[in-house]
Every structure is written in C-alpha cells, then in structure tokens.
C-alpha cells in the first residue's frame with residue numbers, strides 16, 4: 001500500500017473524517033493489525049488479531065516525516081490524527097509519538113482508538129497528552145460484542161467499558177465517544193440501553209452516533225436508517241446523554257485544488273465517494289469525475305453502498 005502513496009510512508013490525507021473534519025492521518029500500525037475484527041471495518045478484515053503492544057516502525061522516522069511535510073500541509077487541516085488501518089494503541093511508541101508531534105504541531109493532535117487497550121495503565125497514561133481522544137463503544141454485552149467486533153479471545157468487554165469510564169474521568173482533553181450501529185447486530189433497545197448506562201458514567205464532550213457509511217469488511221454490516229439514528233439519538237438524549245447523530249459528515253471546502261496523485265493517495269487509505277473527494281479537496285464533483293476518467297479504473301475497487309459508488313485503490 002505504501003508504495004502507492006507517492007512519497008509518504010506514514011502520513012495520509014487529508015482524509016474526510018466524519019468525526020474530526022479534515023484530518024492528516026499518521027499511520028503508526030501496519031495494515032490490519034488489530035485487537036478486533038469489526039464487521040463494519042472500512043479498511044478490510046483483520047489479518048493479525050493481537051493484544052500485544054510492540055514497536056512496529058521506528059518512531060523517529062514517523063516524526064521526521066511529519067516534521068518534514070506538516071508545514072506544507074497544515075493550511076486547511078483541522079487535526080493531526082494518530083490512527084492507521086489497525087489499532088494505534090498497539091504501538092508501544094504511541095506516547096513518544098504524541099509527545100514529539102506536539103512539540104511542533106500547532107493544531108490538535110488526536111488519537112482514534114477502539115478502547116480495548118484502555119485496560120492497560122500505560123496506554124491510559126500515554127493518551128493523557130493527546131488533545132483529542134476518540135474511543136469507540138459498540139456493545140455492552142459479550143454476545144453483541146462478539147457479533148459486531150469479533151474481539152481477540154483475551155478481551156472482556158465489561159472490563160474494557162469499566163476502563164473507558166475510568167479513563168474518561170482522568171483525561172483532561174476532549175473525549176468524543178463514538179457508537180457505530182449495524183442493523184440487526186447492535187441496534188436493539190436492550191443493548192443501546194446498556195451502552196447508555198456506561199456512557200452516563202463517563203466524563204466526555206459528546207457522543208457521536210454513527211452507522212455504516214463506507215464499504216464494510218463483512219457484508220452483514222448493514223446501515224441503519226437515518227430515522228433510526230435520529231430516534232436513537234433522541235432516546236440517548238432522554239437519558240441525559242449529549243449526543244449527535246453523525247451523517248457522512250465532511251467539512252465543506254471550496255476553492256481548493258487536487259492533483260491525480262493527491263486523489264490517489266487518499267483512495268489508498270480510505271474508500272471515498274465522488275462527493276467525499278470533492279469535499280475533502282474543495283473541488284467540484286465534475287473535476288473529480290474528470291480525474292477518475294483519466295485514471296486506470298482497473299486499479300480501483302468500486303463498491304456501491306446505499307446507491308453511492310465508493311472508490312478504493314487495490
């Protein structure tokens with residue numbers, strides 16, 4: 001995948017983040033090394049399911065690349081996000097990377113996590129210096145967790161959720177909790193009520209309620225209807241939870257530009273629709289269509305989700 005990214009090894013983006021706006025991703029984990037194998041994963045099926053933290057890349061190489069390219073990319077960015085096509089807290093260099101990045105990055109540095117390693121005191125302590133942490137909670141019961149996230153056998157969802165509550169109380173930055181609902185899997189009222197019980201014990205800024213918007217790893221991950229998302233948000237609000245249903249949100253930019261290489265790089269990291277690409281780069285949809293016409297479409301996997309085509313570089 002990296003050789004396609006035309007110059008970067010660890011950076012990707014800007015990418016359209018539903019949660020964070022326009023985000024420069026820093027990929028600190030090799031593709032699909034994860035503690036989970038979520039059915040809705042948009043970067044494919046997990047190839048190595050582990051909970052063992054380790055060094056995957058030289059952290060100074062990651063920081064050197066960010067230091068070199070960040071000044072030229074920072075205009076129009078909302079956040080630098082430590083993430084990857086896997087679980088970033090698996091990197092034992094996470095804390096070092098956050099701290100080094102914050103020495104020269106003058107916009108927020110965030111971390112996306114699936115919450116599983118919040119049970120590890122080292123992970124909690126390393127995350128303390130991030131400006132934004134976005135943990136997920138997709139289930140409250142073992143059975144549902146198994147169906148939606150297929151966790152590593154050593155993981156216990158009740159312990160993870162207790163750790164999330166504990167972390168939320170210690171952490172001083174912005175904590176944005178994400179729930180992702182898949183139809184018929186974790187969208188029943190009992191499960192949502194149990195998830196609500198956990199969230200009401202957390203200190204957080206907002207809960208973002210989401211569903212499947214991009215081609216999932218497993219076809220049984222199906223989008224819930226927008227009305228259902230809104231109804232569920234209202235239900236969570238009635239429990240005193242600060243929640244917003246998140247559509248396929250991307251900050252709208254205009255007057256931008258995009259080269260074929262930039263479009264290519266984006267599509268190696270994340271499946272995007274023509275609208276996504278146009279909004280990320282601030283160009284018209286017809287510009288994107290023209291660029292796609294001149295690209296070799298055999299290099300793309302094109303998947304239709306809810307009537308919209310998503311392009312992902314193979």
Ligand code: SF4
Pocket residue numbers: 034035036037038040041042043046084085086087114
């Ligand atoms: S969605 Fe995130 S946590 Fe789930 S399998 Fe994909 S990379 Fe791992």
